[in-house]
Amino acid sequence: MNIQDQKHLNLQSDKSTGSLSNQDDDVTFIKESSVKNLLNWTDCVDAMESALVAISNTSQKSDSEPFSSQTPRTFTFAGNKGVLLTMPGYASNYTLNSVTGSDKKHSTLSCKLVTSFSGNSQLNPAIPGILGTILLFNSDTGKLKAIVDGTEITAWRTAAVSVVATKYLYCDMNLKNLDGNIVGKELAIVGCGTQGRIHALAMLNYFPNVFIKVKLWNRSLNRAEKLKKELNALFPEIIIVIADSSILCVAGADCVVTATNSSQPLFELKDLKENVHINAIGAGTNHHSELAMDIYQSSSVYIESYIGLETELKGIKEYVNGEVGEIVAGKKFLHKIENSKNVTVFQSMGNAIEDGVMANMIYQKFMKN
Template structure:
């Protein structure tokens, strides 16, 4: 059995192909694919049967020897026999997938309205904050990327690190969240905030927001007034109805799924409207990024690079399917999804562990 660690995953990832995979997968959701953990995608090229296990321990970074707060591993199974083919570390692919999804949404909802990306406001300087900063620098060429974090020193450290790494963009630590957001073209929130960190009055007309964080609450980073005065898009409608039910109860109207925007089935918002991409995570996005890498007789490295002898592939180290985060747990639902993995609209679940 092959085990692929995060560094080996990182060695074969690049932004262009990750972006293309995410954009393609967003369109395909309407074909009745399972969005669950376990997950299955029936496709000649990207087909996969897999299960992702995620743990989230908020105090891990406070340990004497700090550990990642969120950890993920993926088990990939043979689609014909059900045998386990590989266990793969899922942290890197989860990071890249989430940032690429935000980049796709920004392209579709902001840039395709003929707007310029000049200032990015990034709130939250953890793992997702950093990968978003790198991805958005790569794709959009912001002249200024502002960084805010609850602990200012962490934002300052990240700004210094990224300024050393990239010379064409100015990374700036901003001590106040309002100052960070003011006049920003694009905003990314990647925090565990339990109360709003972005208010409607701070956001300029026509700005785009990628709401990525907030842990299990999903929608606590933005104020109610901001949601009420924005066009809100989601990655997967069935999952959004469950995980964002609190917003629906407030009367927030969801514009639709990103896949429909990409496919041209849903008109984009007017240029003066604030748009919000509420990132919940959806399984096929990671299928497309990952499953190109694993076959019964060959190991296909992401997007076209393959070898016929699995032993020769150890230096290339492919990765398979990953699912994404969810809330709550119901063993009946998980068991049923495990058996009926071809059914549509099953969503992803994450065990609420205590240790």
């Protein structure tokens, strides 16, 4: 936010706190650098686990049970260059245990504005293809209380939700052998842009000593090489290799992340081993185009929310078995498909409740500092 923006809002900037205030109320502005300093995987995953449980309850059944309310996001297309999304939501009675150290209940009213411009990666210097700002409101009065830069939150919350999905759809059943010892697993990252990178970091940080090998693939080799160099420096004990194709990348992998703008399937069911878990991020306008249809037809498929299923995942609606939050809350058991490869798929769409809960987590930590 520049000086002219601040004058337009009739707000004054407090450089020491990063807040903007007028004479009556304080509106806190949390910029990207502050957000980065307050993010860690333990807090993010804990917050997203709480958010997913709230998402799975769309009406208030008691004074203490988490619940949420949201509408399908709206899309405003900027020609063929990109799209502006509007994502409002309300979540109540959820906890931020790792941040507060207690079972204190939180409520959040928020609206996220996000743009997706795939050409941003070709700029010099490049900027993220997905940019966002999150507005936090007082949930009792509706007054604006904070403006939070949402770019890092978008990246981290997406990966944190994938971690929760991996934890409940795959890890609880597949990480240990009969002796209870952790078995080395192989991770495949298909697409090495912003989301591919943050997912690699999330998986390797949150599941230490689980993955012994990571395979990377990207359409442009230099981006894969850059991520390989970064991962080698951070995780020298893990083997990091670059695959020659998306099919070779997923061959033999136990856990797969697809994070591309591809409009065509990158691999088919026959390319996967048994007992694979896939986090399909699908940053393009069609969320489910990265995976071949036979994968959805033969897998246990879970999503964040039924909201938006009709409009954004119309092509695979009949194959969706439930919401991840229903599994986390114990409302449903993991669906098994007989005579299949036992593949599980988490199809990511992004969600207003996740953004609001993450922004509130950052806000709580920022105000404590």
